[in-house]
Every structure is written in C-alpha cells, then in structure tokens.
Amino acid sequence: AQSVAQPEDQVNVAEGNPLTVKCTYSVSGNPYLFWYVQYPNRGLQFLLKYITGDNLVKGSYGFEAEFNKSQTSFHLKKPSALVSDSALYFCAVRDRGSTLGRLYFGRGTQLTVWP
Amino acid sequence: EAQVTQNPRYLITVTGKKLTVTCSQNMNHEYMSWYRQDPGLGLRQIYYSMNVEVTDKGDVPEGYKVSRKEKRNFPLILESPSPNQTSLYFCASSPGQTQETQYFGPGTRLLVL
Numbered sequence: 001a002q003s004v005a006q007p008e009d010q011v012n013v014a015e016g017n018p019l020t021v022k023c024t025y026s027v028s029g030n031p032y033l034f035w036y037v038q039y040p041n042r043g044l045q046f047l048l049k050y051i052t053g054d055n056l057v058k059g060s061y062g063f064e065a066e067f068n069k070s071q072t073s074f075h076l077k078k079p080s081a082l083v084s085d086s087a088l089y090f091c092a093v094r095d096r097g098s099t100l101g102r103l104y105f106g107r108g109t110q111l112t113v114w115p
Numbered sequence: 116e117a118q119v120t121q122n123p124r125y126l127i128t129v130t131g132k133k134l135t136v137t138c139s140q141n142m143n144h145e146y147m148s149w150y151r152q153d154p155g156l157g158l159r160q161i162y163y164s165m166n167v168e169v170t171d172k173g174d175v176p177e178g179y180k181v182s183r184k185e186k187r188n189f190p191l192i193l194e195s196p197s198p199n200q201t202s203l204y205f206c207a208s209s210p211g212q213t214q215e216t217q218y219f220g221p222g223t224r225l226l227v228l
Contacts, residue, residue, distance in 0.1 A: 009155075034216070043119075043205055043219035044158075090157060102173065103148070103217065107157035 002027045004093050006106035013081045013113055021076040021109045023065075023091030033074040034092040035065055038108075044090065050074060061085070081113045117142045119220035121206050127226045128196055136191045136223050138206030144218075145211030147189040148173070149181065151202040152222075158205065164189055165211070196227045 003026045013019045025031055032051055036044040048059025055067040065076045074091060091106040119140045128134055140147065148163035150173075160173030164183040178200055180192040189208075193200060203224050207217040 006157075036219075043221045044207075044217075045219070046216045049216060092158075102160060102163070104160075105150075105158040107155060 002093060002095055002102065002104045004091050004104050004106035006089075006091055006109045008109050009107070010110045010112065013111070015083050015113050015115050016080050019078050019081045019085070019111065019113070021089050021091075021111060023074045023076065023106060024072050025074060025091070025093040026072065027093055027095040029095045031074075032094040032096050033065075033067060034094075034103075035059065035063070035074075035076050036090045036092060038088040038090065040087075047076070047089075083113050083115055086111055086113050117218070119206055119208055119218050121204075121220040121223050123223060124221065125224050127228065129228050130197055131195050134193050134196060134225075136193075136204060136206075136225070138189045138191065138220060139187050140189075140206075140208040140218070141187065142208060142210075142218065143186065144208035145186070146209045146215070146217075147183065148207045148217070149179070149189070149191050150205045150207065151175065152205060153202050161191070161204075196225075198227050201225060201227045 005024045034049045035047040037047050038044050048057050050057050050067045058064045063078050088108045090108050093104050122137045145166045149161040150158040152158050159175045161179050162181040164170045203222050205222050206220040209215040209217045
C-alpha cells in the first residue's frame with residue numbers, strides 16, 4: 001500500500017536558520033515525489049518534485065529536497081528561513097509503475113518561522 | 116490565465132439537500148481529481164478522472180459522485196450531504212502523465228448542518 005508520513009505536525013525555526021521538513025514514503029514500486037505548500041486561505045502550490053536523476057532537487061522560493069532511496073525519504077530543506085515561508089507543507093507520492101492516477105498526501109507539517 | 120476554478124467558494128447547507136460543486140480547468144488537462152482536507156488528516160483523494168468518461172474512486176469516495184462529460188469540467192456531487200462531509204474541498208488537474216505536477220483550485224469550504 002502506498003503511504004506518506006510527515007512525522008512532525010509542527011516545525012518552528014528562527015528566521016535566517018536552516019529548516020527541514022521531513023517526509024518518508026512507502027510505495028510498491030519506484031516513486032514520483034512532490035512537495036506542495038499551502039498558505040492561509042489558499043489552494044496548494046507546487047514547490048518541487050523528484051522524477052529521476054539527481055537526488056537533490058531544487059524548487060521554488062529557494063527550497064530543495066533530497067531523495068534518499070535507502071531511507072525512503074524526501075526531506076524538504078532551505079538554508080535560510082524567511083518569515084514568509086510560514087505555511088502548511090505537504091509531501092505527496094505516486095507509484096511510477098502504476099497506471100492509476102492515485103496521488104497520496106501526507107498529513108501536512110505546519111512551518112512557523114519567527115522573526 | 117491558466118487556472119482551475121471552483122464554485123462556490125463557500126457553502127452552507129442542510130443535511131440531505133443535494134448539492135454540486137463545480138470544477139473547471141482551462142489547460143486542456145486530461146487528469147482531474149477531487150480532494151478533501153480535514154485538520155490532522157491532510158488531503159484525501161475522493162475521486163479522480165484520467166480522461167473524459169473515465170473516473171475512479173480514491174480513498175474516501177463514499178457519499179460522493181462525479182462525472183466527466185467534458186474534458187474541462189469535473190463536478191463533485193453530494194446527493195445527500197451529511198455533517199461528516201463538512202470539509203474543505205480542492206479540485207486539481209494535470210496533463211495526465213503520472214509524473215506531472217497537479218494544479219489546484221482555490222478550494223470550497225462546505226458546512227453541512
């Protein structure tokens with residue numbers, strides 16, 4: 001069964017410090033992995049995705065994520081957090097071997113960056 | 116402007132009164148999907164459609180219906196809403212291949228009394 005785990009409901013960091021939002025996944029085959037961000041009262045916006053190739057993926061707003069196949073993880077990172085990064089972050093996974101259109105989301109991690 | 120639109124954005128209704136939430140995309144996407152978002156549960160897929168007249172159940176399809184008669188539209192139908200369907204609903208679309216990014220609508224907040 002496919003699933004995504006975001007082990008932290010909340011992450012709090014000071015502005016200027018590095019941030020990490022964790023994600024682990026379980027799929028029967030090889031994954032496509034995504035990160036989305038949701039600002040208050042808004043829909044989800046795409047941040048980045050891993051399809052193939054380089055395990056370090058760079059995305060929007062200075063975010064990056066590292067695909068680690070052995071640890072089945074896809075943690076989201078940013079070297080220097082901004083207050084404006086405060087939002088709800090979702091990790092999602094699809095099984096690339098599946099012809100079905102199912103996309104599985106984690107429960108979300110609320111990131112708060114304080115000044 | 117490329118976008119996914121949903122209507123209405125906010126809806127208050129009563130138990131048992133049929134309602135439809137519309138979703139439309141102008142990007143000629145093959146794939147469309149509905150999700151509900153609940154606190155602590157993240158996003159859960161209700162139904163999805165790989166193309167016109169092709170739909171399938173997601174994780175939580177009970178109490179919902181969908182149809183895909185046109186490529187651009189994917190309405191979500193609640194035949195007899197119940198209070199446990201109070202939620203925030205999102206429609207999304209993508210070009211169709213499984214590696215493609217999904218584009219989300221702004222959401223519909225539904226309250227069933």
